[in-house]
Amino acid sequence: MSENVTAQEGVLRELRVLIASGQLEPGQQVVQDSLAASLGVSRVPLREALKVLEGEGQVTYHPHRGYFVADLSVEDLVEVYRIRSLLEDEAIRVGVPLLTDEDVEYLEDILNDVEAAAKSQDVSAVTAANRRFHFALFEASNMPRLVRLIKNQWDATDAYRGVYFAAPANLAHMNQEHRTMVAALKARDVEKSIALQAAHRENSVSVVSQVIKKP
Amino acid sequence: MSENVTAQEGVLRELRVLIASGQLEPGQQVVQDSLAASLGVSRVPLREALKVLEGEGQVTYHPHRGYFVADLSVEDLVEVYRIRSLLEDEAIRVGVPLLTDEDVEYLEDILNDVEAAAKSQDVSAVTAANRRFHFALFEASNMPRLVRLIKNQWDATDAYRGVYFAAPANLAHMNQEHRTMVAALKARDVEKSIALQAAHRENSVSVVSQVIKKP
DNA sequence: CATATGAAGATTGTATCCAATCTTGTTGGG
């Protein structure tokens, strides 16, 4: 098991979950005293973790007023996805030609995980495995800084993604897209891979934007 | 004058200067006790500022061992500039068609500052004004998240830029490029603007990579 | 009634203190 070397490391992980799961709602203030208490640490490591999240755009900070869970406007959302497309296209463009046969096998293994999780209706497992799949692909680029930036963009919309994978129709569609993408990867077809990744993003955009417009 | 609302805000600014100016050298450990003392604050705000810089890649962090000023390899450098080109191209592509005549005038005003600073051999003023020029252009895109990412990439290489503007020949060349770029902006010529920005980056790459290879 | 004033409470910002961990140098044995 991945043990935490420091408290702030664990706090950071827990905060991500709280935000992504909506237990900390967008727009809500992060009250340090109570949150630190509920996490069983003091405010010092909590504040350092919040600084990290601020840098990723997951929370905003106002001096002397505190941290607030990021509340994206539709314009923000559009911008995040535009940036994602720039970065992901590049990762794929660089990465696909570098894929070894073992890499492709590994990607297929992950897809099996995704589909197993889908079959057992485990939404959070689907989300996690789906993420592993796409990032395994991005990492083929051997550009760690680029991958980190992509990760930040994904995280920025995590709080909104919510219910996409709950609908079985969406799941089936996604599985089919993934299989098509692996075929493109096997053929080392860069342009088709980019196009399929773009389609995947489009799904995500439409879901998240609906969530944002609701309240 | 821009007063600091919090100590950590000022600490962050000072740290950036220390790193960009090389007073904190790449690879060197940041000893919190002595640095905090020399900045006249306690370790708490210093550590929060360091977390921000870690997120920007300006320093690295190893649990229980501390923070170290980032020491870029040539591969890192190439990656940073590749990311820069992705992001800057997009900012220009979006921004140039949105430029108003007033925006262009403003850009020309900044160029006058650059040239005035160049004439009086004030290297740090040239650096600052040059940065203002390019970011005024990027900001025309109305994509604040994109601009922030570009800013991070610039900062990542600040510690290495060092002496570029010290050579009068480089200065003259840069001024000419800037004027050519303004002409392209006036014509709202997106592709030419992108090409000229790319040329500007190339200069920067070659300078910085020499600095990295030296020691 | 609207608005200004101010005090009490809540919350954040920072300094200080101690514990936990790492680094360095020494010593001992092989």
Place this chain on the structure above:
DNA sequence: CCCAACAAGATTGGATACAATCTTCATATG
């Protein structure tokens, strides 16, 4: 001579305490 074990010092990690600032709400004032 080399390397392992260990102790002393240095450095970071985190808890607590208090100061600074903001928010809220009651009260007064025009």
